[in-house]
Amino acid sequence: MEKKNIEKLLERGYDFDIRAAFEKAFEMFSQNAINCVAYSMLILSVQLLVATYVPELTLVYSIFLFPALVGGFFLVANKISQGDAIVYPDFFKGFQYYIVLILINLVGQVLVALGIMALIVPGVYLMVGYMFSFLFAIFAGTDFWQSLELSRKVVHKRWGKFFILFLLLLVLNILAALPALLGLLVSLPVSAFVIYNVFETVTEGAYEEEE
Template identity: 50%
Template sequence: MSKEKLAIIRERGYDFDIQNLFERAWAMYKIQPLLNASFTMLIISANLLAALYFKDYAFLYSLFVAPHLFSGFYFVANKYSQGEHVVYPDFFKGFSFYMPIFSIWLIGQILTALGIFAFIIPGIYLAVAYNFAVLMAIFGGFDFWTALEESRKLITVRWWKMALLILILVILNIVGALFFLFGLVLTLPITYYAIYLLFEDLTEDVFVEEQ
């Protein structure tokens, strides 16, 4: 993936259908619902264990382990999209891109926090604009800073609609958490699958041209 081709996508503009994304993400989840649910339960359990029994180290878990677990959904979504069979170890492939994912989460959260602390609005802007950064690193081959910047520039084209999508996903996960966290078994994978599908839709032409 090249920055020049991404610039062409930004220049011509794009749009997306939020309802369609949810329908496709749900269809993706249903391909192997037990596998998706079991991995999500693993993440939830790990988060609870870190919060309840390792409070002093919970921050380290959220920085050094959690991002790579969550990123596993992107690898699985990619295999589903390609019509490939998914096995449980595929969910752990985020650890094979350890430093890019770690750097994106660390720097991205620092910049977002600084933006919120300074003027609030810049922080909100970055919180939305960085949602493609991990995908840019994994599937675009960019270093962490380029991934953050290319994500920001691409999402800025339709920032308000992307913000609406993220808001819906946040509310969806809050509702899921209210059901004794069990609802997250469904809402969490759908969240990552929806974001992946949007990224794939927007960058599909770039990958086709490079093949």
């Protein structure tokens, strides 16, 4: 995937099916449920340990560790989509993109926070707009700023629909967290798979043009 192909994709426009993205995500999860749950349990366990015993490092965890862990879900989703077999170590390959994911997360959070402090709406706009930033860094090889901007530009074309998707994922994870956080073992990977599926649909034209 090249940046010039994405620009052409933006000129043409695109669409995606939210329901289809969720259905495919649950199917992907069901095919690899044990590994997905085990990895989600690891993420939640580390987060709870940090929050309980060293709460002052919670922000450090969210900035310097969580991005690479989330990136692992996207890489696994890609392998599943390609029909490749999944093994547990595949989830940790997000650390291959460690620096760029940290920069995306850090800069993105700062910009979102500034937007919320300003008028709230700009912060919400950016929060939704940066939904694909990790995926562009991983699958298009863009740097942190290019990833943020490409994500914002792509999402901007159908921002209203992405906002609906964002709200659905937010509600899903809030409801999943209610029964002692256990539902998050499913909702975390499913949410990542949903975002990947939409990304794959939206950027399909970019891959086609590259060929």
